[in-house]
Amino acid sequence: MTIPFGKKYDKDWLLSSLQSVCSMPFHAVHYHTDGNKAQFYVEDSTTANALFKVSRKITDKDGYKVIHIISFESKGLLLAATFKRMFFHSFHFWIITDCLLQQCMAKRFDGSQQALDLNNIRVDPDLVSQNIEVTLNRRNSMLAVIKIIEENIPELICLNLSNNRLYRLDDLADIVNKVPNLKILNLSHNELKTERELDKLKGLKLVELSLEGNPLSGHYKNQADYVRLVFSAICCQKNTIHKYINIKRSILKHSFLRYSASLYALKAIDINLIDFLYFCSEEIKNIILCFLQQYYSIYDSGDRQPLLDAYHDGAAFSLSIPFTLSSLGEYQKDCRNIRRMKDDPTTRFRLIKHTRLNVVAFLNELPKTQHDIASLIVDVNTYTATLLAFTVSGVFKETDGKSRDSFRAFSRVFIAVPAGNAGLCIVNDELFVRNATTEEIRRAFVAPAPTPSSSPVPTLSAPQQEMLAAFSLMSGMNLEWSQKCLQDNDWDFDRAAQIFTGLKAQGKIPDVAFVK
Numbered sequence: 001m002t003i004p005f006g007k008k009y010d011k012d013w014l015l016s017s018l019q020s021v022c023s024m025p026f027h028a029v030h031y032h033t034d035g036n037k038a039q040f041y042v043e044d045s046t047t048a049n050a051l052f053k054v055s056r057k058i059t060d061k062d063g064y065k066v067i068h069i070i071s072f073e074s075k076g077l078l079l080a081a082t083f084k085r086m087f088f089h090s091f092h093f094w095i096i097t098d099c100l101l102q103q104c105m106a107k108r109f110d111g112s113q114q115a116l117d118l119n120n121i122r123v124d125p126d127l128v129s130q131n132i133e134v135t136l137n138r139r140n141s142m143l144a145v146i147k148i149i150e151e152n153i154p155e156l157i158c159l160n161l162s163n164n165r166l167y168r169l170d171d172l173a174d175i176v177n178k179v180p181n182l183k184i185l186n187l188s189h190n191e192l193k194t195e196r197e198l199d200k201l202k203g204l205k206l207v208e209l210s211l212e213g214n215p216l217s218g219h220y221k222n223q224a225d226y227v228r229l230v231f232s233a234i235c236c237q238k239n240t241i242h243k244y245i246n247i248k249r250s251i252l253k254h255s256f257l258r259y260s261a262s263l264y265a266l267k268a269i270d271i272n273l274i275d276f277l278y279f280c281s282e283e284i285k286n287i288i289l290c291f292l293q294q295y296y297s298i299y300d301s302g303d304r305q306p307l308l309d310a311y312h313d314g315a316a317f318s319l320s321i322p323f324t325l326s327s328l329g330e331y332q333k334d335c336r337n338i339r340r341m342k343d344d345p346t347t348r349f350r351l352i353k354h355t356r357l358n359v360v361a362f363l364n365e366l367p368k369t370q371h372d373i374a375s376l377i378v379d380v381n382t383y384t385a386t387l388l389a390f391t392v393s394g395v396f397k398e399t400d401g402k403s404r405d406s407f408r409a410f411s412r413v414f415i416a417v418p419a420g421n422a423g424l425c426i427v428n429d430e431l432f433v434r435n436a437t438t439e440e441i442r443r444a445f446v447a448p449a450p451t452p453s454s455s456p457v458p459t460l461s462a463p464q465q466e467m468l469a470a471f472s473l474m475s476g477m478n479l480e481w482s483q484k485c486l487q488d489n490d491w492d493f494d495r496a497a498q499i500f501t502g503l504k505a506q507g508k509i510p511d512v513a514f515v516k
Contacts, residue, residue, distance in 0.1 A: 001028075001051055003068045004099045006038025009060065014038065018068070021057045024050040056151075063152060064106070067099060100130055102148050115158035115184075118145065122164065136164040137191075142171035150178040158184040162210070166190040169200045176203035189213035282473065284383060288390055289476065291416075291424045292378070296371050300396075304363045310426055311356035312417065317363075317429045318352050329403040330367050331433050359429065367403060371396040372444045374504070374511055381413075388424065389415045395436050395444045407436035407444060443507030467493055475500050481513035 006014065015028055026047045028040040042048050051068060058066040104126050108117045121127070122135050134141045149156055156179050166172070166187065175182065185206055192214040211217055291310075298306050321328050321335045328335075336351040353359045375394040382389040393411040398404055415428040436444065460468065464486075471493060472482040477500075489496040503509050 001040055001042060001048065001068050003038040003066065005036045005103075006066075006068075007033045007036050009038065009066070011038075014066070017058045017066070018051060018054070021054045022050055023053075026051065062106075064102065065151065098144065098148075100127060100132055101134060101144060102152070104134075105145070105148055106152075109153060113158060114153070114156055114181075115160070116149070116153065116156055117160045118164065119160050119186075120163040136161065137166050137168075139171045143174065146172075146174050146178055149175070154179060155181050157181055158186075160186040162186045162188040162190065162213075164190060166192060168192075169197045173200040176201065182206070184208040186210040187214065192216050284380060284388070287424065288378060288380070288388075292376070292392065296373070299363070300368075300370050302368055304360060307363060308356055308360050310424075311359055311429075312425045312427045313356055314354070315356045315359050315427055315429065316352055316354055317359040317431070320430070320432045322434050328408070328433060328435065329398075329406070330365075330401065334362070367398040368400045369396045370399050373514070374446075374507060374509060375440075375444060387415065387417055389413065395440050397444070407441045408433050409436040409440055410434075446507050446510065464491060467491065471496065477509070477513045478515060481509075 003009070003014065011031060015031070019026065024047050026042050029042065031038070031040040033039070042051065055068050056065040060066055104121070104124055105116065105118070107126070108121075109115070110117070118136070122133060124134070127134055134145075136142050136145065149159075159175075159179075159182060161172075167190070169192070182204055183206060185201070185204065185208070188210040189212065192211070193216055195216055197216075295307070295310060298304060298310075318336045319331065319334050320337045321331050322337075334351060353362045372395045377393045378390060380388070380390045391411060391413050393409070395407060395409050398406045398408065411432045413428075413430040414424075414426055416424040416426050419425040460483075468479060468483055468486060471477075471486055472479050474497065475482060475485070477485070485496045485500055486493070489499060500509070
């Protein structure tokens with residue numbers, strides 16, 4: 001009997017563990033190690049077969065299955081039949097390959113994140129040094145990987161298969177049933193040519209899919225159509241709310257507004273997709289807008305103490321600024337950028353403000369501000385019946401202290417739970433602040449444009465009244481400005497929405513348009 005890599009195991013533990021699962025008693029003859037292998041003999045083939053049947057039934061302290069194979073030698077005498085020698089030699093090689101692949105995958109697995117990184121695995125030095133080729137566009141290699149995942153890490157959440165020359169997903173389809181918790185899948189920089197390949201992943205309940213660098217991404221000149229394709233192909237699962245699709249800027253060069261939140265780079269999809277991703281539903285949109293209106297009216301009032309009502313008793317807050325920036329005044333000393341604090345866990349923990357009293361006390365110490373409400377961009381990241389996570393980004397200026405009239409850009413991630421009267425209660429608040437760019441400063445707090453014409457307004461038909469109400473709800477503008485926008489575009493709702501989106505992104509819609 002041969003145990004690949006058995007040298008690392010304690011002899012007594014190994015033999016007693018084998019005996020506990022073997023259906024027949026056995027006596028290990030001449031137990032010894034040969035390189036990394038452990039070997040011993042048993043007296044007959046019946047006992048050997050019984051031991052072979054319990055291969056992979058023992059798990060070591062590191063979570064690996066212990067494999068043992070039959071060498072069919074009798075103290076050095078090989079089987080006489082040459083074909084049997086060749087068979088078992090091939091079988092032995094396959095077992096060794098499987099073990100090395102398993103060790104390679106273990107090295108690439110992050111248990112804290114339940115994430116497995118198989119990026120460009122065919123050139124992994126540990127495999128190449130043993131002349132083992134793992135090419136995931138071949139069926140046997142992909143099935144071997146899925147089998148190892150199923151047996152050892154079935155709770156996997158994140159899988160990176162980028163740069164593996166995948167041109168079809170037939171073999172990956174097995175992962176739908178075998179890795180049910182998979183949420184994040186990276187298929188970037190492969191050779192997927194058609195959207196039909198995505199149909200094979202429909203059973204997955206993904207929240208993030210990366211397809212950057214695949215030929216299929218170049219088929220769509222209309223970015224919105226491309227995002228809708230991916231969304232409809234794999235993300236419209238029953239009872240599942242899609243958070244966001246991570247499609248890189250190189251594919252959709254014009255349809256993203258980029259902003260940062262804490263340590264993560266999030267991307268908000270063009271508002272033309274609002275019905276798909278932006279607010280999840282009108283109900284959620286209205287809840288968030290009401291919350292933000294109340295929150296920032298208090299935050300900018302000069303007295304932030306009433307914000308106590310907005311936070312949960314056990315709430316937490318953290319503040320970050322860019323790693324290389326040191327000109328943010330009062331925000332500098334309380335920055336919790338982990339790159340700065342990576343060797344100082346005590347300070348890193350201390351800079352998290354715990355409980356609502358400490359959170360609001362700290363907010364009161366931050367500079368007084370005035371937020372440009374027209375600059376705010378909201379993206380709903382997660383929504384369930386019991387939790388809502390959304391990101392707010394925009395521009396504000398400081399209104400007191402040494403940095404008075406300084407413009408800052410910010411991104412803020414709120415995680416909230418339902419509160420009474422359809423309100424929200426914040427349980428986690430992450431604020432990222434940086435200096436505003438020249439363009440952001442130019443667009444901030446723009447002077448009001450000329451008010452709409454005061455000429456008599458014709459009576460609207462019933463369909464126009466319904467369209468006006470819907471447009472006002474969607475855009476957030478009051479009825480007067482909503483009607484002007486629709487009239488200027490001949491009551492074409494889609495065109496009016498597109499024009500509104502462009503003007504709002506350029507900061508050309510005055511605050512008065514949103515006063516109801």
